[in-house]
Amino acid sequence: MQRSQRTHYNHSLEYAINCANENNLSVIVYFGLYDQYPSANLRHFAFMLQGLKDVKENLTKRNIPFIISNEHPANGVLSLAKNAALIITDKGYLKHEKVFRKQVADQVECPMLQVESDVVIPVTSASNKEEYAAHTIRKKIHNKLSEYLNTFTNTKLNKTLSKEFLDNIQKELGPEIDLNQPTNDILKNLNIDKSVNPVSSFVGGENAAHEIFENFLENKLKEYLDKRNDTKEEACSNLSPYLHFGQVSPLYLALKTYEFTKDYYHDFLEQLIVRRELSFNFVYYNQDYDSLDSLPTWALETLNAHREDKRQVYSISELELPNTHDEYFNACQMELLKSGKIHGYFRMYWGKKIIQWSNSPEEALNRLIYFNDKYALDGRDPNGYANILWCFGKHDRPFKERRVFGKVRYMSEKALKRNSSPKHYIAKFKTYEQ
Ligand SMILES: Cc1cc2nc3c(=O)[nH]c(=O)nc-3n(C[C@H](O)[C@H](O)[C@H](O)COP(=O)(O)OP(=O)(O)OC[C@H]3O[C@@H](n4cnc5c(N)ncnc54)[C@H](O)[C@@H]3O)c2cc1C
Structure with missing residues (x-):
C-alpha cells in the first residue's frame, strides 16, 4: 500500500484478500515510510501519518496485519517478498512511483499485479491516448460510468498469520514504527526535510475525509455550481489533500454524489471525474508532464x-x-x-x-x-x-x-x-x- 492509503473502497486491498481466500493464504499490508521521498517534507509526512494511524486501526479491526518500516518502499517489499506467493500493489502514475514499482517487479520471483483504485475509470479504459482537453475525454468517460460506478463490500480475510511469524518478519525489516505514539514523536525520529511546518487546517486520514465529505454532501453540494468560485461561501469540498494521499476513494465519492443528485453531469462530478481523470490521462500518456x-x-x-x-x-x-x-x-x-x-x-x-x-x-x-x-x-x-x-x-x-x-x-x-x-x-x- 503506497498510493491508496485507506482501507475503505480500496480495490487493491480487496483483490488481495480475495486472492488469499481463494488460495487458503493470508495477507500482509506493507507501507514503506521513506525519509527521502521526492519533494516530501514535514507538512506532508504529518498529514500522511495521521492517515496511516487510521489505516492501522481499521485493518486491525479486520484482523489484517499492517507493517510499516522506515525504508524505501521497494526495499521493504523485496524483503517481504521472500515469503510471498503474490504481490499486489496500488497503481502509481508519476515517474518516481512507476520507478518504485518497476524496481520490485524486476527483482521479485513471485507474480506482481497493480490494481488501480484512485480513479473512477481506469486510465487506459477511459482512453488509449493522450487527450487534447476536457471536451475530448468527457464523452469517453461518461460512456464508461455505468460500467465502473459499482459499489463493493469488504471481504473478510479467512486465514490470519501467527504473531510469531509476523514478529519475525518485522525483525527482518528493522524496528517497527509504532503508530500508537503521538505523531510528533514519530516525526522527530525521521530524517525528513523539516523546513515546512504541518498545518492545523487539515487533519489527515480516511475518518476525517469521510466526515468532511458527509458535511459537504449535506450542506454544500447544492450550492457547488453557483458558489464554488466564491471564497466567502466555502462551497468546495476541500477533499483534494485526501484524494492525493489516497485517503478517500474517488469512486465512493462519485457513487454517493450520484445517489444524492441523480445527475452524472453534476458540476462536482465534472471536477472529480472528468477534470481529475484528464490529469491522470495527461501524466500517464505524456512523460513530459512537468515540462x-x-x-x-x-x-x-x-x-x-x-x-x-x-x-x-x-x-x-x-x-x-x-x-x-x-x-x-x-x-x-x-x-x-x-x-x-x-x-x-x-x-x-x-x-x-x-x-x-x-x-x-x-x-x-x-x-x-x-x-x-x-x-x-x-x-x-x-x-x-x-x-x-x-x-x-x-x-x-x-x-x-x-x-x-x-x-x-x-x-x-x-x-x-x-x-x-x-x-x-x-x-x-x-x-x-x-
Ligand atoms: C496552478 C494550479 C495548481 C493546482 N495544483 C493542484 C494540485 O497540486 N492538486 C490538486 O488536487 N489540484 C490542483 N489544482 C486543481 C484545483 O485547484 C484543486 O483540485 C481544487 O481547488 C481542490 O479543492 P477542492 O478539493 O475543494 O475541490 P472541489 O472543487 O471540491 O473539487 C472536488 C475534486 O475535484 C477535483 N478537481 C477540482 N478542480 C479540479 C481541476 N481544475 N482539475 C482537476 N481536478 C479538479 C479535485 O480532485 C478536487 O478535490 C491546481 C490548480 C491550479 C490552477
Whole structure:
C-alpha cells in the first residue's frame, strides 16, 4: 500500500484478500515510510501519518496485519517478498512511483499485479491516448460510468498469520514504527526535510475525509455550481489533500454524489471525474508532464513569440514570502503557506501571476512546481502538474493576444471581483498573518 492509503473502497486491498481466500493464504499490508521521498517534507509526512494511524486501526479491526518500516518502499517489499506467493500493489502514475514499482517487479520471483483504485475509470479504459482537453475525454468517460460506478463490500480475510511469524518478519525489516505514539514523536525520529511546518487546517486520514465529505454532501453540494468560485461561501469540498494521499476513494465519492443528485453531469462530478481523470490521462500518456514540452504547439509558439516582452519581475523569495504589490496574489501565497492549499479559483490567478512576473516561461514553470509541491498538501500530484501546465495553455484554447502571455488565457483582478469575494479573501489572509 503506497498510493491508496485507506482501507475503505480500496480495490487493491480487496483483490488481495480475495486472492488469499481463494488460495487458503493470508495477507500482509506493507507501507514503506521513506525519509527521502521526492519533494516530501514535514507538512506532508504529518498529514500522511495521521492517515496511516487510521489505516492501522481499521485493518486491525479486520484482523489484517499492517507493517510499516522506515525504508524505501521497494526495499521493504523485496524483503517481504521472500515469503510471498503474490504481490499486489496500488497503481502509481508519476515517474518516481512507476520507478518504485518497476524496481520490485524486476527483482521479485513471485507474480506482481497493480490494481488501480484512485480513479473512477481506469486510465487506459477511459482512453488509449493522450487527450487534447476536457471536451475530448468527457464523452469517453461518461460512456464508461455505468460500467465502473459499482459499489463493493469488504471481504473478510479467512486465514490470519501467527504473531510469531509476523514478529519475525518485522525483525527482518528493522524496528517497527509504532503508530500508537503521538505523531510528533514519530516525526522527530525521521530524517525528513523539516523546513515546512504541518498545518492545523487539515487533519489527515480516511475518518476525517469521510466526515468532511458527509458535511459537504449535506450542506454544500447544492450550492457547488453557483458558489464554488466564491471564497466567502466555502462551497468546495476541500477533499483534494485526501484524494492525493489516497485517503478517500474517488469512486465512493462519485457513487454517493450520484445517489444524492441523480445527475452524472453534476458540476462536482465534472471536477472529480472528468477534470481529475484528464490529469491522470495527461501524466500517464505524456512523460513530459512537468515540462513545457507537453504544451500544444499553439501555446509553445505564442509563449516563444512573447519571450522578449517587457515585464515586471519578482524574485523567487519575493513571491515565496510573499512580498508583491498585488494583495490578491499575496493572499493566495499566504493561504498556501499557512493552510497547505489555495482556493481553486484563486489558484488559477496565483499561477497566472507567477507567469506574468517571471523572466521566462521555464522559470515560471519551475517556480510553480516548486511552490505547489513544497507547500500544498495536494501537491506532487497528477492534478498539480496538469493544472500548472493549464496555466500555460495545456488543455485550453487560444485567447486574445496580449503582453507576456501571447494567446494563452490571462486572468484579471476584474474576474476575481466579478466571480468571487476578493476583499473577504484578503481579510482572511490578514488573520493568517497574525
Ligand atoms: C496552478 C494550479 C495548481 C493546482 N495544483 C493542484 C494540485 O497540486 N492538486 C490538486 O488536487 N489540484 C490542483 N489544482 C486543481 C484545483 O485547484 C484543486 O483540485 C481544487 O481547488 C481542490 O479543492 P477542492 O478539493 O475543494 O475541490 P472541489 O472543487 O471540491 O473539487 C472536488 C475534486 O475535484 C477535483 N478537481 C477540482 N478542480 C479540479 C481541476 N481544475 N482539475 C482537476 N481536478 C479538479 C479535485 O480532485 C478536487 O478535490 C491546481 C490548480 C491550479 C490552477
